[in-house]
Amino acid sequence: QVQLVESGGGLVQAGGSLRLSCAVSGSVFSMYPMTWYRQAPGKQRELVAAITSGSSTNYADSVKGRFTISRDNAKNTVYLQMNSLKPEDTAVYYCRINIPGYIYWGQGTQVTVSS
Numbered sequence: 490q491v492q493l494v495e496s497g498g499g500l501v502q503a504g505g506s507l508r509l510s511c512a513v514s515g516s517v518f519s520m521y522p523m524t525w526y527r528q529a530p531g532k533q534r535e536l537v538a539a540i541t542s543g544s545s546t547n548y549a550d551s552v553k554g555r556f557t558i559s560r561d562n563a564k565n566t567v568y569l570q571m572n573s574l575k576p577e578d579t580a581v582y583y584c585r586i587n588i589p590g591y592i593y594w595g596q597g598t599q600v601t602v603s604s
Contacts, residue, residue: 491515491593493584498598501574505602509569511584511595519562521588525569527580527600534583538569552578574602 497509522541528534538558539547546558557570567584581597
């Protein structure tokens with residue numbers, strides 16, 4: 490059983506920064522890509538950033554240049570560094586691991602950016 494636990498969310502003023510963490514149980518972490526998604530009230534869940542097992546990265550246009558995804562395979566953890574936060578970044582942020590045949594999600598962490 491794979492479990493994902495996010496942390497690091499909170500309330501921040503516009504222009505501020507937060508770093509989200511997602512700790513993954515089990516021995517599969519280093520083998521597979523990891524992704525961060527977010528879901529704002531009344532909106533669909535959207536992809537924010539992705540990182541491959543080889544640490545290649547991809548970002549949504551809305552966060553390029555502001556957010557950085559990274560991973561520490563020794564700690565089974567993926568991070569999302571969020572800088573220059575905007576009120577429109579307010580959402581619940583989820584991490585996800587996609588293992589062939591299975592998709593696992595974390596419980597989510599709330600990020601609220603005040604103007």
